[in-house]
Amino acid sequence: MKNLRLNRVFSLILMIAFCMACSAGDDNLDQGMAPDKKQDEVEKEMTTITIKNMAFSPAKITVEKGETVVWVNEDVVPHDVTDFINQEWTSGTLSTGQTFKKVIEKELDYFCSIHPTMKGNIVLKK
Ligand SMILES: [Cu+2]
Structure with missing residues (x-):
């Protein structure tokens, strides 16, 4: 019983850590892509x-x-x-x-x- 509970707590922590890593990655992607695209459009004109x-x-x-x-x-x-x-x-x-x-x-x-x-x-x- 004790092991099962520990396992659940551990999985929960893992899930939270995974989600945080996920959203942090998305933010970086947005910030990295947007300005580059705009600069390309300006250069073409x-x-x-x-x-x-x-x-x-x-x-x-x-x-x-x-x-x-x-x-x-x-x-x-x-x-x-x-x-x-x-x-x-x-x-x-x-x-x-x-x-x-x-x-x-x-x-x-x-x-x-x-x-x-x-x-x-x-x-x-x-
Ligand atoms: Cu000169």
Whole structure:
């Protein structure tokens, strides 16, 4: 009799522990999946230009009018994205890992004002 009762208490403890582990696992799954999915959706709607090894890559892109372009500085030094013709607009200094977004309404020639040999060009789809 005593053994049976002990067995029941032990099974109960096991069940509670199992349930707690289960719900904890579900929480982790929810938290891990949701933000990743959202980020993927955002990336699909934008054209990304990577800044790396002292260059814009790709240096020349073609986009639809009204499309958003995002520059990502993956280089080890700071860069910027600045209007080449008359410095009408600029991203300001972008440190490693920082990004700059711009909605493209017209064709653009741009450069990095910190390293003026770095140039890029955006053309509109016709
Ligand atoms: Cu630069």
